[in-house]
Amino acid sequence: MRRILLVLIVLPLLYAASYLPLSALGGYRFDQSGRLRYPTGLSISDLKMWHPLWAWYQPGFVDVRGATVTRSNLPGLIYAPLIRLDRRWRHPTRILIAPRTPEPET
Numbered sequence: 001m002r003r004i005l006l007v008l009i010v011l012p013l014l015y016a017a018s019y020l021p022l023s024a025l026g027g028y029r030f031d032q033s034g035r036l037r038y039p040t041g042l043s044i045s046d047l048k049m050w051h052p053l054w055a056w057y058q059p060g061f062v063d064v065r066g067a068t069v070t071r072s073n074l075p076g077l078i079y080a081p082l083i084r085l086d087r088r089w090r091h092p093t094r095i096l097i098a099p100r101t102p103e104p105e106t
Contacts, residue, residue, distance in 0.1 A: 019052070019082045022075075026052035028091070034062030035099045046099075050091035051076075057083045 028050050032043035041064050049058065057076030061069050076083065087093060 016082065019079050022052035022055060022079065023082075023086055023090075026050060026055075026091075028094075030096075031058055032061070033095075033099075034064075036097060037064070044097065046095065046097040048094040048096055050087060050093070052079065052083060052086070055079050055083065059084075 028048050030045040031047045031049040032045050033047050034043045036044040036046050038044060043064075051057070052075075055073065055075035055078075057070070057072040057080050059070045059080075061071050063069050072080070
């Protein structure tokens with residue numbers, strides 16, 4: 001029982017501690033939401049999104065077919081829960097270009 005309790009406490013602490021240097025050395029970069037596209041279908045960089053060092057994680061990307069997908073690399077998937085918390089509280093995503101919404105017909 002003591003070993004299980006130790007594992008349940010130590011592993012999450014090691015997981016969070018291993019993320020701290022990646023977070024400290026990360027930075028903002030331009031990304032695409034997929035909601036704005038050129039006529040050729042390429043998406044426009046309309047977000048300034050924060051990424052930790054070596055990790056890339058972007059949920060909610062709209063691909064060219066209109067499906068919402070997650071784009072990431074392996075470290076981004078491993079640290080996805082911590083990246084989401086980090087973006088919510090410390091490094092919010094900045095929307096650079098808001099998509100136009102059609103005006104209602106009168």
